[in-house]
Amino acid sequence: MTAPRFYGEPPPGIASAELPGRLIVIEGTDGVGRSTHVALLKEWLEARGYAVVNTGLRRSSLAGRGIERAKRGNTLDPLTLNLLYATDFWDRMERQILPALRAGMVALVDRYIFSLIARARVRGLSAGWVENLFGFALVPDLVVYLDIDMEHLVPRVLSSTGFDYWESGQDYLPSPDVYRNFVEHQTRLMAEFRRLATQHAFTTVDARGPIPEVFRALCAEIEPVVQSMAMFESMNHEVSDPLKMLA
Amino acid sequence: MAPEPRLGGTAAGRAPVPKPELAEPVTGLPGRLIIVEGIDGSGKSTQLDLLRKWLVNQGYLVIFSEWNSSPIVKSTTRRGKKLQLLSPMSFSLIHAADLASRTYSQIMPALQAGAIVLADRYVYTAYVRDTVRGVNRAWLRRLYSFAVPPTLAFYFDVPLDEAMKRISVGRSELKYYEAGMDLGLSRDPAESFRLFQGLIRREYEQVIGEFGLVRMDATESLVQQQQRMREIVRPHLEGAMRLPNPAAEDPLRVAGLLGHHQAERTGALGPTP
Numbered sequence: 001m002t003a004p005r006f007y008g009e010p011p012p013g014i015a016s017a018e019l020p021g022r023l024i025v026i027e028g029t030d031g032v033g034r035s036t037h038v039a040l041l042k043e044w045l046e047a048r049g050y051a052v053v054n055t056g057l058r059r060s061s062l063a064g065r066g067i068e069r070a071k072r073g074n075t076l077d078p079l080t081l082n083l084l085y086a087t088d089f090w091d092r093m094e095r096q097i098l099p100a101l102r103a104g105m106v107a108l109v110d111r112y113i114f115s116l117i118a119r120a121r122v123r124g125l126s127a128g129w130v131e132n133l134f135g136f137a138l139v140p141d142l143v144v145y146l147d148i149d150m151e152h153l154v155p156r157v158l159s160s161t162g163f164d165y166w167e168s169g170q171d172y173l174p175s176p177d178v179y180r181n182f183v184e185h186q187t188r189l190m191a192e193f194r195r196l197a198t199q200h201a202f203t204t205v206d207a208r209g210p211i212p213e214v215f216r217a218l219c220a221e222i223e224p225v226v227q228s229m230a231m232f233e234s235m236n237h238e239v240s241d242p243l244k245m246l247a
Numbered sequence: 248m249a250p251e252p253r254l255g256g257t258a259a260g261r262a263p264v265p266k267p268e269l270a271e272p273v274t275g276l277p278g279r280l281i282i283v284e285g286i287d288g289s290g291k292s293t294q295l296d297l298l299r300k301w302l303v304n305q306g307y308l309v310i311f312s313e314w315n316s317s318p319i320v321k322s323t324t325r326r327g328k329k330l331q332l333l334s335p336m337s338f339s340l341i342h343a344a345d346l347a348s349r350t351y352s353q354i355m356p357a358l359q360a361g362a363i364v365l366a367d368r369y370v371y372t373a374y375v376r377d378t379v380r381g382v383n384r385a386w387l388r389r390l391y392s393f394a395v396p397p398t399l400a401f402y403f404d405v406p407l408d409e410a411m412k413r414i415s416v417g418r419s420e421l422k423y424y425e426a427g428m429d430l431g432l433s434r435d436p437a438e439s440f441r442l443f444q445g446l447i448r449r450e451y452e453q454v455i456g457e458f459g460l461v462r463m464d465a466t467e468s469l470v471q472q473q474q475r476m477r478e479i480v481r482p483h484l485e486g487a488m489r490l491p492n493p494a495a496e497d498p499l500r501v502a503g504l505l506g507h508h509q510a511e512r513t514g515a516l517g518p519t520p
Contacts, residue, residue, distance in 0.1 A: 075319065
């Protein structure tokens, strides 16, 4: 249990009382498999008795729909988009993440401020400005970065959603070639993620392998973070190998 | 290992990005940006409207930008206000999104072209309102660094009692955030509004000194205020973009034509038989 720490000045309206829960963030680029693993982890944690709240980008009741609508238009500049995402992020921070942490739950967050920082940076927003903006974010107990390379990412994206307009950086890259833009945009994003991973000491998990392997590695990283919340260590051993969940 | 509790990395650790960076202040644009500030009931909108008419009359190209009017952001703000979803921080962020959107789609392009842009409320409104709601001053100033610094910023100074008298709002007309009900100052909307405006007025005093706003005595008569305002604006107008001559009428007159088609198109002649 620790007093909440923020990256910058503590935002208003947040009491500084200790938060008994755990904030665990899964970061990684588009198509790396974050949502799959968040779903698996939620089930795994709940099976072990931990109450879990999961949340991800654009899921706020305040700004979620507004972002979807804005992205369909054609007069959206990167700064406004970033601020809409910041609004969405803050709303979820206040309504989902903080209440969960106060109640002693595990908040499992699919993408945090780091995805927003990486996206803003590749679109030319000032680093100092972006870092000031997201100073209101709570410092997580654990940030896992799912690391992948282009060789493994491209087939994964092609076999699922295909090359999305925004995930290919079509809004700012000059080429009409979607594949080339996807590779260019994702290469830039990954460079930003790796820079952030070093700066903020993320735990990096190799996401190139098959799902069970990545999942096992994730569980191993998360285990020690949540363990201190439990009364008996034995509770954590009642549940069998997490991989059986995938069968 | 504990994560570094600051977002500001060392310059050496940052990837090189193309310049100029978005969100940093833009100066030296050929247009003029004139803005008005003041508490509700200070008469700032009336004065800005009179200034606009004067400028248009002289043939200047004038663009008007209103607080909270970005079509991209408006639906979210409306939703937040209607359902009372806004906290001090989300209130602050959504208004920053509004100005960002207007800056990049409306204000900056017009200033680049050399036009005169008039804005009813600008960053200072966010500074005073959000500070009163408890948002950090330094954070706010950095947040709004993307905004173009105005050529002239007027503050219409009016005593609280006078402003209250002018609007003489009924309880039912006051909206939740407008009355500052989210601050929990009073359960009575009218009383809350009065207390909220008082706090805002006090914070304006800080902002005026910090950013050099031009203080206008808003208790003077309307015409006196407008004359004073025009005197201050006049020296800043030289070289601002003017509208070319009225588009359609002149070439018609030169060619000795009457402009039937133009009149039909605008409906002046009614439907054609």
